[in-house]
Amino acid sequence: MKLPVYLGLLHKSEGTLAESFRQVSEGHGHEPDVHFLCQALAAQCEEHQKALQPIIDRYGEVEDDDEPERLHADGLQDTRSGPVGLLRDLQDLYLLASLVDITWTMVKQAAQGLRDKELLDVVTGCDGQTSTQLKWLQTRMKQAAPQALIAAG
Amino acid sequence: MVDRIADIWGTRTPYARDERWPVRVDQVLAEGVRESEVERWVQSACVLCSNGCGIDIAVKDGSMVGVRGRSMDIVNHGRLGPKGLFASWQGVNNKDRLTKPLVRENGVLVESDWETAMERIVSRSRALLDxxxxxxxGFYTSGQLFLEEYYAQAIVGKAGIGTPHMDGNTRLCTATAAAAMKESFGSDGQPGSYVDIDECDAMFLFGHNMAETQTVLWARVLDRIAGPDKPRLVCVDPRDTEVARHAEVHLPVRPGTNLALMHGLVRELFVNGWIDQDYIDRHTMNVDELRTTVEQWTPEAVAETCGVEADDVRRAAEIFGTSERVLSTVLQGFYQSSQATASSCGVNNLHLLRGLLGKAGCGILQMNGQPTAQNNRECGADGDLSGFRNWENPEHVQELADLWNVDASVIPHWAPPTHAMQIFRYVEQGSIEFLWISATNPAVSMPQLPRIRDILSAEGLFLVLQDLYLTETAQYADVVLPAAAWGEKTGTFTNVNRTVHLSEKAVEPPGEARSDLDTFLDYSMRMGFKQLDGSPLLGWATSEDAFNAWKECTRGRPCDYTGLTYEKLRGGSGVPWPCNEDHPEGTVRLYRDGVFPTDPEYCESYGHDLLTGASVGPEAYKAMDPAGRAIFKTAPYHPAHETPDQDYPFRYTTGRTVYHFHTRTKTGRSPQLNGAAPDVWVEMSVNDAESYGLVEGDVVRVESRRGHIIAPVRVSGIRDGSIFAPFHYGYWDEGVAPSAGHRAANELTITEWDPVSKQPVLKNAAVRVEKVADGAGASSAPTTTASRPAGRGGGRKPALPTAGGPAAQAQETIAPVPPPAVATKEEHS
Incomplete structure (x- = not known):
């Protein structure tokens, strides 16, 4: 059964996303909405990790596996500056959150196949928040893009 | 005659539930002017708060010499508050008024003429556009202009220039009212009416110090309280306000914890079955999400987080849950605090759970802070699309393009309108280089003033300012345009409960001052903004032309003005919208039928996630299929982002006093009002003052991570651990440069905003206090209001009671005529 591989992937991706949210928060302190919200969203990701723990305890977590390992995405190395830098950083977060989101979807499929109610409950609680994270990133980027790409120096 | 500085709310006229509030006509004339000498009384409504009282302006020898309340007006039944009585005319008729345009020459503002000033504006504007x-x-406007002026500005900005960077200081006062109504009901539009005060059994005031912010509305409440079957009052406010003193339950929550309290109240309704399941089933959606979110918020959990008694939470919920008719009002204590939109939606949720909406005595008043804030929201000078249209709905955008006869692609609709704080951020980053500020004073009113001053003085910024006076902000302008004031121009405006008033020109503006409408029309003409057929974008000659154009823009929208004309508004009372063929006399309450404007084709917004501000978007919204149902919106509680710690142990909150409005440009020039509250103070509780060794009047330095102020202490009834400062005081009358001064409350506030309404969080920051000097006497804070002294003053001589003396005498005529009937036929159905 390969579910433990995906649980490992999910657990790790949430951790990477949390770290990256924190990094963007710290790197963009002059954008208060980004600064404060990214902190809150980082905490959300860590909550997701905690929620996964009892599931991982049951199924085990495989950290190393050949094929899915390629899906692991690295977090942000460091943040950029300026209006376009903000946009790029948010876009990186968007990619990381997309990976988390689709992984939740895969895990949900497996949970349904396994009729694992506990896992389904975890997915329902967390996946909605991840998709809201994506929507927020999209909302914020749509707001920032015209100014950054047209008017900013 | 009554001293209306000492007696803020005037003489009581008690009345019972379902009776009409008796008339009391309040009048003040300038010293030495007798009533028989008044040549004309000119119809208007008051602009010194958001209440919208009908007022007549007394004119003699071409000057305003006093005012009286309009007895037939459904808003005030003849009454006026201290600001209306003393500042409306004296705040305008003043030697300090700007009478000529000013332009900057070699770093200094010098007197000029309109041609020079406008050409400077137009040449910079054109060059930047090219x-x-x-x-x-960017445009940063006000909650003080007239409807016609906002509509002109909205068209110039959206269809002339095509910029999404338009907002007003309404973002600081009323953005959350609009946002909460859009989220819950699908559109802006006040559900309730002031007449609900006459008919309710219980009133909840959420973060709303009505006694000081809308004194005439509070007089209506006091008259109910003095009557035979008084309403039960619940007050949510960290200060010991007049409202709190009359409340059966006072919940002095820690600043920043409103949402936890709302969750607790909502939970009590569920737990005790104080809900109307039939109403919920037929007229709402998402109740299960609400139930899940509030589940953990027992009264004990609320008590722990908010610092209130668990039993008080239970008692408050019981009053809400068991009273037949409940009226709720909400203002800055919620709007300018943490999780503003979610907390304000919490009030909507309480009413929806019980179906207490759209019927007698059962209303919600999501209040406004300013007299014409509503029109800014309607017209879209705050960035919203005109006529409560939805920027995410292409058909709505096309409707505006057709109305204005321009290409739809010019109208910015690719992203949410840029909110004020973001506009200033773009100025800071240098991508907005042309900023036009009208009728507002951000150098005193915006958060974190040291930063705002840096932004306003940024090199490369071309700053245009339009105002009555040389304000603190004007010091940074490249061009200053002298504006005609209230009473010097004709136009309309709309108050909190949708009542539209006509305000006629009573006197000529001083010198070369011009109405804001004329200035915007002139700019549009000079810029050569055109319709598709080549005719001028704005071809209006008069304010009535603008009003007629606006009516067409509202046709079929929730704020339908099509049944109104200047003529209809002349002579009688103001009229609440919608006013159209179906409602020829206006509409007292919205949502009588439980049908809400949430239909995807009709709604003003598809809504947001209240925790993050993420847009729901058209697809997800349509999939929800709200079909005229209201939506329970909520979010999990999250602590404020800046909470007290070892270095900054106090919670800092800011607000108003009854005697002043905004940055005192008008009220500071009324001797009666200025005398009542001449200078800044900070409030501390009895316990906190004692533990810091402070007594009444001692001078302290209050410091946040962003700046500090120096002010005398008023030991007041504020809750322990919190410090309050009034935000009115700036530097224009202090004789110091703003950058050297330490008087403005916003030196300390934080740059942060609600994720949905984008309203700045002006009421929550962490500060520390240290004594800098012994006081010479008591502070000058008013003794008549929330700033009333508490404790024993540490042995210091007590503060003198605030009074106005002979200059503050107003005439009150009680019940000269029967009260006005509330206008409409549905009232009787």
């Missing part, structure tokens, strides 16, 4: 495009332009 070089950088519309995103280089």
């Amino acid at each position: 070089e950088k495009g519309p995103l280089s332009h």
